[in-house]
Amino acid sequence: MMSPLYKQTLALAGVFQAASVVEQLAKTGNMDNQVLENMLETVLNLNPTTFEDVFKGRQNMRIGLNKLSDALAKNGHGVSREVLQYAMSILTVQVKLDKRNDLMEALNKGLDRAVDQQAYFNDYLHESVISAAASCYQNSVSKLNFRIRVTGNPVYLQNDRIAEKVRAILLYGVRCALLWRRSGGRRWHLMIQRDKLQKEARQILREF
Numbered sequence: 001m002m003s004p005l006y007k008q009t010l011a012l013a014g015v016f017q018a019a020s021v022v023e024q025l026a027k028t029g030n031m032d033n034q035v036l037e038n039m040l041e042t043v044l045n046l047n048p049t050t051f052e053d054v055f056k057g058r059q060n061m062r063i064g065l066n067k068l069s070d071a072l073a074k075n076g077h078g079v080s081r082e083v084l085q086y087a088m089s090i091l092t093v094q095v096k097l098d099k100r101n102d103l104m105e106a107l108n109k110g111l112d113r114a115v116d117q118q119a120y121f122n123d124y125l126h127e128s129v130i131s132a133a134a135s136c137y138q139n140s141v142s143k144l145n146f147r148i149r150v151t152g153n154p155v156y157l158q159n160d161r162i163a164e165k166v167r168a169i170l171l172y173g174v175r176c177a178l179l180w181r182r183s184g185g186r187r188w189h190l191m192i193q194r195d196k197l198q199k200e201a202r203q204i205l206r207e208f
Contacts, residue, residue, distance in 0.1 A: 005193075007051055007183035009068070009200040010058060014042075014176025016071065017064025018169050019086035020079075025169070026152025029162055033125060035063065036165065039172040040124040043133055044115050054179065059208055065201045072190070072198035082151065089148040090170065091187055094177035096144050103140045110136035127161070134164035137171040 018039070025031045038060045048054040055061055070078030071087075097103055114132035118124060141148075148170055156162045189197065 002051055004184045005196060005200050006204070008180055008185040008189070009065075009197055009204065010051070010055065010061060011176050011180035011183055012185060012197065013061045013064035013068045013201060013204075014055065015064070015087050015090050015173050015180065016067040016079075016083065017061060018090060018173030018176065019083045020063055020067045022086055022150060022166055022169050022173075023080060023082045023152070025162060025166055026082075026150050026157055029153065029156035029159070031165070035060075036130075036169070037124045039169055040118075040129065040133055043136075043168065043172050043175055044111065044118055044124070046111060046115065051179075051183075054175075058204055062205070062208065065205050069198055069201040069205065072194045072201070086148060086150070086170075086173070088187075089146075090173040091177050091180075093141050093144055093146055093148060094174050094181065096146055097141055097174065098178070098181075100144070103143055106143075107136055107140035110139055130161075130164050130168050133171055134167035137167040137174075141170065141174060142167075 017035075021031055021035060021039075038056050041056055042054055045054055052058055058065075067079050067083060071084060097107070110132070114129065114136060117126075117132045118129045121129060123129065150157065150166055150170075157166070
């Protein structure tokens with residue numbers, strides 16, 4: 001049986017994975033398509049059978065677990081300022097979104113449409129599927145009075161396809177933040193339970 005700490009660590013790693021990939025995409029315009037596919041599959045997996053099933057297995061969380069471990073081990077100095085900023089912003093918007101029933105309803109309806117798109121094209125990386133996931137973010141998270149500000153190369157950020165990928169990845173981060181809170185995770189745990197979370201992240205990495 002998975003412990004609450006294990007679930008919290010894996011879900012928080014998802015938040016840091018989203019933050020890390022957004023930073024890479026915003027600065028370079030590139031990312032691993034397999035990572036994006038896994039993220040979209042997580043976002044559109046509305047009825048997972050197990051906690052790990054949400055992420056298609058913990059082996060797909062390597063990026064996030066490493067980033068989380070570095071951030072916690074070095075008091076935030078092991079990762080870039082942007083990654084920390086995005087991760088903390090994702091945690092913030094999830095809490096705010098959870099208090100808005102109207103936006104949660106819009107998000108749920110959007111996710112249903114995105115699932116239908118994926119079923120039709122049978123391809124998580126199809127433009128229409130990515131666009132549908134991005135629209136979910138725009139019609140929910142983007143309506144909040146708190147925005148996640150992404151910085152990087154304007155050439156890439158002004159590219160519609162890259163911008164849609166960024167929104168889809170941030171939506172993945174919000175999904176992970178929701179799982180983190182549902183597993184008992186709270187923002188103050190990043191200070192009070194930093195050592196425990198870091199140790200658990202390294203333990204999961206060793207089990208790969």
